[in-house]
Amino acid sequence: MSETILQVKNLKLYYHTSKGSVKALDDVSFDLAAGETLGLVGESGCGKTTMGTGLLRMPTPPGRFEGGQILVEGRDIIPLPEREIRKDVRWEKVSMVFQGAMNCLTPVYTIGKQMMETLQEHRGMEKAEAQELIKEYLGYVGLPADVTARYPHELSGGMKQRVVIATALFLKPRVVILDEPTTALDVIVQAQIINLLKKLKKTFDLSFIFITHDLALEAEVSDRICVMYAGKIAELGSNEQIYGEKGPAHPYTERLLAATPRLRRKVESLSFIPGTPPDLITPPMGCRFHPRCPKAYDRCRVEEPPVREIEPGHMAACWRCFE
Amino acid sequence: MSNGIDGDVILRVDDLKKYFTPHQGFLQSFGKVRKVVRAVDGVSFEIRRGEIFGLIGESGSGKTTTGKLVMKLIDPTSGRILFNGRDVTSIGQAETKEYRRQVQMIFQDPYASMNPRFKIRDVLEEPLEIHRISGNRAERDTRVVRALTEVKLTPPEDFMGRFPHMLSGGQRQRVATARTLILNPAMLVADEPVSMIDLSTRAEILHMMKDVQRDLGLTYLYITHDLSTARYFTDRIAVMYLGRIVEMGRADDIIDHPAHPYTRALIEAVPEPVTGKVDEVKELPISGEIPSPSNIPPGCRFHTRCPFAKEECRAEAEPELMDLGGGHYHACRRWKEIG
Numbered sequence: 191m192s193e194t195i196l197q198v199k200n201l202k203l204y205y206h207t208s209k210g211s212v213k214a215l216d217d218v219s220f221d222l223a224a225g226e227t228l229g230l231v232g233e234s235g236c237g238k239t240t241m242g243t244g245l246l247r248m249p250t251p252p253g254r255f256e257g258g259q260i261l262v263e264g265r266d267i268i269p270l271p272e273r274e275i276r277k278d279v280r281w282e283k284v285s286m287v288f289q290g291a292m293n294c295l296t297p298v299y300t301i302g303k304q305m306m307e308t309l310q311e312h313r314g315m316e317k318a319e320a321q322e323l324i325k326e327y328l329g330y331v332g333l334p335a336d337v338t339a340r341y342p343h344e345l346s347g348g349m350k351q352r353v354v355i356a357t358a359l360f361l362k363p364r365v366v367i368l369d370e371p372t373t374a375l376d377v378i379v380q381a382q383i384i385n386l387l388k389k390l391k392k393t394f395d396l397s398f399i400f401i402t403h404d405l406a407l408e409a410e411v412s413d414r415i416c417v418m419y420a421g422k423i424a425e426l427g428s429n430e431q432i433y434g435e436k437g438p439a440h441p442y443t444e445r446l447l448a449a450t451p452r453l454r455r456k457v458e459s460l461s462f463i464p465g466t467p468p469d470l471i472t473p474p475m476g477c478r479f480h481p482r483c484p485k486a487y488d489r490c491r492v493e494e495p496p497v498r499e500i501e502p503g504h505m506a507a508c509w510r511c512f513e
Numbered sequence: 514m515s516n517g518i519d520g521d522v523i524l525r526v527d528d529l530k531k532y533f534t535p536h537q538g539f540l541q542s543f544g545k546v547r548k549v550v551r552a553v554d555g556v557s558f559e560i561r562r563g564e565i566f567g568l569i570g571e572s573g574s575g576k577t578t579t580g581k582l583v584m585k586l587i588d589p590t591s592g593r594i595l596f597n598g599r600d601v602t603s604i605g606q607a608e609t610k611e612y613r614r615q616v617q618m619i620f621q622d623p624y625a626s627m628n629p630r631f632k633i634r635d636v637l638e639e640p641l642e643i644h645r646i647s648g649n650r651a652e653r654d655t656r657v658v659r660a661l662t663e664v665k666l667t668p669p670e671d672f673m674g675r676f677p678h679m680l681s682g683g684q685r686q687r688v689a690t691a692r693t694l695i696l697n698p699a700m701l702v703a704d705e706p707v708s709m710i711d712l713s714t715r716a717e718i719l720h721m722m723k724d725v726q727r728d729l730g731l732t733y734l735y736i737t738h739d740l741s742t743a744r745y746f747t748d749r750i751a752v753m754y755l756g757r758i759v760e761m762g763r764a765d766d767i768i769d770h771p772a773h774p775y776t777r778a779l780i781e782a783v784p785e786p787v788t789g790k791v792d793e794v795k796e797l798p799i800s801g802e803i804p805s806p807s808n809i810p811p812g813c814r815f816h817t818r819c820p821f822a823k824e825e826c827r828a829e830a831e832p833e834l835m836d837l838g839g840g841h842y843h844a845c846r847r848w849k850e851i852g
Contacts, residue, residue: 227791376738377571377782377783378779378782381784381795403711404712405786406785409788409790410793429788445713447786449713449715451742452741452785452786453783454785456765459720460745462714462715466714
């Protein structure tokens, strides 16, 4: 087994609002091996993006860590001073492509100037040297070097996304968090970007955390899949364990998969999950999914299921799965 | 006819074109000739009564502009839109108002399409006021209750007093649907109605829309980029590329036996939730991105990205839609060779 590069242990991250504490991440644990892609999947509000920014140790205010550890190459980054994080962790070891990042490029600067900023800030690089590096990285993401002279509005969505990906790789991070990197793109461009990411992962020996709500897309990119529900892990398993013949273990994953429309298969009726995810200020007692779960029984309503290994490498938090 | 395939034609769109001329500054007026954006460039189709017709395409394909033209939110550059056999492109204000009562729209963003200060009751009553069908309080209430019941927001009394922010995305899209139904429309134009709804409840909304369509005998024009929901939801599909329809037919025919290289590429690119694909690099039959509609390639407009394109595709006139039989049309002159 290859080295574990990132480890999340019992992480709790709450948003403190006037109405109470939103338990966006509540006791979440997983690890990421070098060269691996781990998928984080779930409905909106399940804590996927909170996890992403949490791993960079920059929770969106009013979010705060309330416990647990984030070990990057074995070192817990939560207690580190901000200076240390900037110098050694954020963008340096762990970088991120934010959701809708391609729309965050400044419209008044050329692509080259925006890319240069990162290098000058972090590396204090000379202009000429930085320009060489920018051209090299544009090549990696399949863009011509003259893109540097252009403004964001002159590029298509796919091209902007390539620029953002190149920028995320500049400082040679080991882990890249990709938050819905293809959601705003058309399906053909999406496939192109996914191919590119797979190629870059090999070239730079990267590990990915791939965040999306799209289970079908996750199947094509992630070695292991972590299904989140209401701030907790519902199921975590290999691609085969989640998408294989046998089907997933947790009823939530099962229902989510059934609700994913399949293009190549004619279905008479698509299923859906009735109800909505719970309020995370006062989550339901017992299993957080029980109000929407077709398999819930008495125990699920009162006792919260722990995340337990149900077969080698396959975790689930469901009383039904433990039977 | 439940699937509406043999119904009479409710909407016919005839060689519809919409060109936009970009705004030009004073200094630019000395420069080169401004480029016209040909957003919709000769689109024709028919929707039969009781049918769900899907317009599919990437961004920049002209699908939304076509929807806006059908809604008469913008005027076409040329071409005709016939509703129940009558040309509605040149009708006056009063008639337009009546047309809009009969053809209603569901918007993409359920968060932005409702006044946050209106209670659900007010949201639903507003169309009645605009169209002066208000009647008295009791009568309006009856209509509101009926519309909410139709979209399964029950008990309706529970929802009437709430504000939009108290509802989930799915519930709002139900309210948006109820708002269209309150005017007894004949047809709904739905532009990406579920793309902002969570995957787990997306099917629920589509079910609801289908039930409403069946119960009330409505016709839908469903505009989307998502082939997977289109296959499930629609009877027929038209695939648009750069302002033109490149393939049209029954949803199952199009997806199981696509004739046009563009449709094939679209289908190829859709991910499937099955295991064993992580180490694969997907072979994409087409490269690049959709060209700008202000700079449409000559000949077949798809030739710049088509893996099968030959000299003739560039040099000869743009292919028209050809009939493959069974109501399946495509616009590729080389389809026989590429099999």
